[in-house]
Each structure stands twice: as C-alpha cells, then as structure tokens.
Amino acid sequence: DSHVQYERVGADVTMKCGSMDWDAAVTWTANGTDIDESHLNGSYLILKNVDLSQSGQYSCYEGSSWHLKYQTYLRVGTPPKEPVLMCRSNNYPKGFYCSWHLPTPTYIPNSFNISVIHGTKDMVCEKDAIPKNRCHIRYLQLFSTVKYKVTLTVTNPLGKNFTTLTFDEFAIVKPDPPESVVAKPVPNNPRRLEVSWQNPSSWPDPESFPLKFFLRYRPLILDQWQHVELSDGTSHTITDAYAGKEYIIQVAAKDNDIGTWSDWSVAVHATPWTEEPKHLTTEAQIAETTSASTSSFMAPPTTKICDKGAVVGSGAMAVCWTAGLVMAAYSVLFI
Amino acid sequence: MAAADSPSAALRRDLCSRGIRLAGKMRADVVDLLDAYVEQQGLDPSASVAAMDGVPLAAVERWDEQTGTQRLLENLAAYRAFRALLAQMLEEQREQLGEADAGLGRALAAVLLQVSAFAYHLEELLRLESRGIPGEEEEEEEDGPPPLPRLSLFEQKLRGLGVLRELAQWALRSVRDLRQLAKPSPAPGTAPGLADSP
Numbered sequence: 001d002s003h004v005q006y007e008r009v010g011a012d013v014t015m016k017c018g019s020m021d022w023d024a025a026v027t028w029t030a031n032g033t034d035i036d037e038s039h040l041n042g043s044y045l046i047l048k049n050v051d052l053s054q055s056g057q058y059s060c061y062e063g064s065s066w067h068l069k070y071q072t073y074l075r076v077g078t079p080p081k082e083p084v085l086m087c088r089s090n091n092y093p094k095g096f097y098c099s100w101h102l103p104t105p106t107y108i109p110n111s112f113n114i115s116v117i118h119g120t121k122d123m124v125c126e127k128d129a130i131p132k133n134r135c136h137i138r139y140l141q142l143f144s145t146v147k148y149k150v151t152l153t154v155t156n157p158l159g160k161n162f163t164t165l166t167f168d169e170f171a172i173v174k175p176d177p178p179e180s181v182v183a184k185p186v187p188n189n190p191r192r193l194e195v196s197w198q199n200p201s202s203w204p205d206p207e208s209f210p211l212k213f214f215l216r217y218r219p220l221i222l223d224q225w226q227h228v229e230l231s232d233g234t235s236h237t238i239t240d241a242y243a244g245k246e247y248i249i250q251v252a253a254k255d256n257d258i259g260t261w262s263d264w265s266v267a268v269h270a271t272p273w274t275e276e277p278k279h280l281t282t283e284a285q286i287a288e289t290t291s292a293s294t295s296s297f298m299a300p301p302t303t304k305i306c307d308k309g310a311v312v313g314s315g316a317m318a319v320c321w322t323a324g325l326v327m328a329a330y331s332v333l334f335i
Numbered sequence: 336m337a338a339a340d341s342p343s344a345a346l347r348r349d350l351c352s353r354g355i356r357l358a359g360k361m362r363a364d365v366v367d368l369l370d371a372y373v374e375q376q377g378l379d380p381s382a383s384v385a386a387m388d389g390v391p392l393a394a395v396e397r398w399d400e401q402t403g404t405q406r407l408l409e410n411l412a413a414y415r416a417f418r419a420l421l422a423q424m425l426e427e428q429r430e431q432l433g434e435a436d437a438g439l440g441r442a443l444a445a446v447l448l449q450v451s452a453f454a455y456h457l458e459e460l461l462r463l464e465s466r467g468i469p470g471e472e473e474e475e476e477e478d479g480p481p482p483l484p485r486l487s488l489f490e491q492k493l494r495g496l497g498v499l500r501e502l503a504q505w506a507l508r509s510v511r512d513l514r515q516l517a518k519p520s521p522a523p524g525t526a527p528g529l530a531d532s533p
Contacts, residue, residue: 142397
C-alpha cells in the first residue's frame with residue numbers, strides 16, 4: 001500500500017515494511033536509490049533527526065522476490081507559526097478584504113479558514129481566486145460602533161495556529177494610491193510645476209466619499225521633502241521649485257473623514273521650464289573677446305542698455321546716461 | 336451641462352455645506368470629549384458597550400438606498416434623542432463630580448450646544464423641502480422615549496461611553512448624508528434634491 005507520511009523537522013522516524021515481520025529480509029529505497037543497511041533495524045527503516053532533504057518516496061521490497069511490500073511518501077515539514085493577517089478597506093463603503101500569509105514556510109500543504117463576526121452575526125468572507133490568500137466581505141451595515149472580529153486558523157498535518165484581529169469599520173479604511181500622476185513644467189515659469197492625478201479606480205464613490213490628498217516633492221539633489229495637504233481637487237501647482245532642477249513627486253490619498261493614508265503613488269519626475277540658451281553669432285563672439293581684453297565697454301548688439309531718449313552726445317560718441325556711468329566706473333577701475 | 340441652479344437648490348446646497356461643516360466640527364469635538372471621558376471616568380477604551388435603550392444607533396443597512404427625506408428624519412430623531420441624553424449626562428456630571436471635572440462638564444455642554452444647533456439645522460433643511468417636522472412633544476406622548484432608569488454610577492459611566500460613541504458615528508453619518516443630499520438632482524425638471532427616491 002502507498003500513502004503520505006508527514007513528519008516534523010528534527011523528528012526520528014521509524015518506517016515499517018507493511019505487514020512484514022521485524023526479522024524479514026527487506027530492501028528499502030529512497031527515490032529509487034537503495035538505502036544502506038546501517039539505517040535498518042531488522043526490517044524497520046530508522047531515520048534520525050530528519051531534515052527537509054529527506055522528503056521523498058520510500059519503498060520497501062521483499063528480500064528474495066523484490067515484491068513491493070510497502071511504499072510511502074515522506075513529507076518533512078513544520079507545524080504552522082502564528083499567521084500574519086491584515087484587513088483593509090480600499091473600496092469604502094462597499095466592503096473590506098483580509099489577506100494573510102505565514103511568516104515562515106512549513107514545506108507541507110496548509111489550509112486556511114477565516115471567520116468574521118460582527119457583534120453576534122457571522123459573516124461570510126468570500127475567497128478570492130487570485131490571490132489565493134485573500135477574501136472579501138461586503139459591509140451589510142455602515143456607521144456601526146460594533147467591532148469586527150476576524151479569526152484566521154491555519155492547519156496542516158503537523159499542527160495548527162491562529163490569529164485574531166478586532167477593529168472598527170472606520171479604522172481599516174485605506175485607499176489605494178492615486179493613479180495617473182503627471183507632472184509638467186509651466187512655460188515661461190522657471191519655478192513652477194503642474195501636478196495632476198486621478199482618484200484610485202478602486203474607490204467606488206469619490207463624490208459621496210471624497211478623498212483628500214498629500215503631495216510630496218523634492219529636487220533629486222536634496223533629501224528633504226516638501227509637503228502639501230490638499231482637501232479637494234486632483235491637481236496642484238508647485239510654485240517654489242528650484243529653477244532647472246529635476247524633481248521627484250508623489251501623491252497619497254485618504255478618505256476625507258476616516259481611516260489612514262494610502263501608500264505613496266508611483267513617483268514621477270519633472271524639471272521646471274528653463275529659458276533656451278541664446279545662440280552667439282560670430283560678430284558677437286569677437287565683440288565679447290575684444291571687450292574682455294580692453295578697458296572699454298561695448299554692449300553686445302542684442303542687449304538693450306538704454307532708451308533712445310536717454311542718449312547724450314552725438315555721432316560716434318553718442319552714449320546714454322547708463323552707458324556713460326558704466327564707462328566712468330570702468331575708467332576709474334583701470335586708472 | 337446643468338442648467339442654472341434654482342434659488343431653492345442653491346439654498347439647499349448651501350444648507351448642506353454648512354451642515355457638513357457643523358457635523359465635521361461636532362464630530363471632532365465629540366472624539367476629543369470621548370477621549371477625555373474615557374480617561375477621567377477610568378474606563379477601558381476598548382470596552383464593548385451593549386446597545387442601550389434610548390441611545391440611537393448610527394448603524395444602518397442599505398444606507399445608499401435611503402431617500403433624502405429618510406436621511407433627514409432619521410438624523411433629526413437621533414439628534415433630538417442625543418440632546419436629551421447629553422443634558423442628562425451633564426446633570427449627572429454636575430451632581431457627582433463638582434469641581435474636579437469642570438473641564439469635562441464644559442466640554443459636554445459645548446457638545447450639547449452643537450447637537451442642539453445641528454438639530455435646528457436639520458429642521459431648516461426639512462422646512463426647505465416643505466416636509467412636516469415631526470413634533471417632539473407629539474412623539475413623546477405617543478411613543479415617548481423610555482423613562483431613563485436610575486442607574487448605578489458604573490452603569491451611568493458605561494451609558495455615557497455608549498452615548499458618545501454613537502454620537503461620534505452619527506456625526507460621521509450626518510456628513511455622509513448631507514453630501515448625498517447636496518448632490519444635484521439626477522433628472523432635470525424634477526423637484527430638487529429630496530424626491531422620495533435614492
């Protein structure tokens with residue numbers, strides 16, 4: 001006969017060869033490989049302090065005829081530790097979900113059973129197909145002061161464990177992060193960035209259950225975030241950005257009245273608008289080179305220094321008041 | 336694009352907005368009062384309190400299916416009950432504690448004032464919808480809130496905890512209810528707001 005046998009890591013395991021007598025001549029194999037006689041006590045197979053690598057198929061054959069007398073699949077594992085359970089409502093007021101996992105693997109199959117009680121009423125938590133370790137519940141009542149009690153029990157052939165969560169309806173409300181966050185420079189504004197986003201698509205009724213938002217931003221070169229809390233709207237203009245610096249921006253959401261903040265959204269990057277650098281013509285380059293090596297001041301041709309009405313003198317020596325002062329300053333410098 | 340608001344629709348929206356602010360402020364104050372109450376009365380903040388006679392429960396099934404009128408009437412009935420309950424709590428507080436918890440007494444009185452104001456605000460909304468306002472005296476004669484039994488000191492404290500918890504939830508529910516009421520009427524040409532449909 002053949003069956004599955006579960007044993008704890010570190011246990012000593014004795015396998016009998018079916019109904020064979022203790023003193024019968026037998027051969028044991030593990031996954032098709034003969035097992036050394038040193039592991040035998042008569043016809044019994046003795047495995048001491050088993051570890052995970054000893055999981056496998058064990059077969060016992062009668063000595064002379066090689067008839068298969070017994071077969072078992074040994075699964076070495078551990079009983080479950082206390083499971084980790086989390087419940088959250090990201091679609092308030094429709095309902096909430098609970099998800100769970102084991103802190104350490106057991107290496108053998110586990111089954112999970114979840115119970116939800118609201119006051120004296122048992123509620124059904126419908127298992128999700130994907131992921132498997134999750135179930136969801138519809139709220140039958142809203143605004144209740146009666147707490148929910150969720151108990152998750154995990155069982156495997158080596159033992160069981162459980163954990164319980166007790167919470168208020170409003171305490172577990174946590175939206176998903178905002179979606180479609182976009183940040184754009186504002187033309188001709190070197191210190192502004194326009195940020196927009198959308199409500200998370202899982203939030204069913206933002207009109208009746210509005211969200212508020214928290215925006216954080218910083219230039220990549222700095223570690224400190226700036227924060228802005230916004231009670232309505234799904235856009236914001238940053239007005240104090242450092243010119244020319246690339247920014248990283250994220251947004252979080254929270255129900256206006258209850259619950260906790262969502263995780264931060266996916267980060268977006270943006271750099272404020274900067275003026276295009278001016279193209280230098282050949283004449284201008286020469287003019288600049290000349291002005292650098294002489295004491296006279298010559299304005300680049302595109303630069304407007306003064307209005308026409310402020311000009312004094314005439315002809316080649318026509319200068320305006322402003323230019324005159326600059327030249328005077330230069331003259332003093334080079335005396 | 337919706338047509339320009341009628342004056343009554345604009346007034347309804349204004350009353351709802353103000354009501355939302357009132358209820359929000361009231362909730363914040365009730366939550367603070369609840370924390371102070373639990374501490375000063377020596378109660379376990381996680382203690383469960385069974386539903387008590389005369390304390391209106393905020394819990395509701397099929398909340399999203401309620402009509403506007405239902406919302407207003409249920410809110411009004413609740414806040415009228417809270418007005419009486421808080422008045423009694425205040426009286427008990429004064430009898431028992433004297434000066435020691437004057438701060439708690441003042442906080443209770445402030446919340447009582449807000450509850451009264453909010454009840455009046457709800458009456459205004461009902462008047463706007465030309466709905467009859469249920470008379471308090473008439474209700475008392477017919478069904479009457481049950482006479483509040485003389486409770487032990489510990490029972491009084493527990494009831495107070497229950498009252499404040501339910502009031503906090505009612506304030507939250509009122510914010511949500513008023514947001515529903517403030518929504519524009521779905522069908523053009525119908526009476527604004529509180530037609531007897533969800």
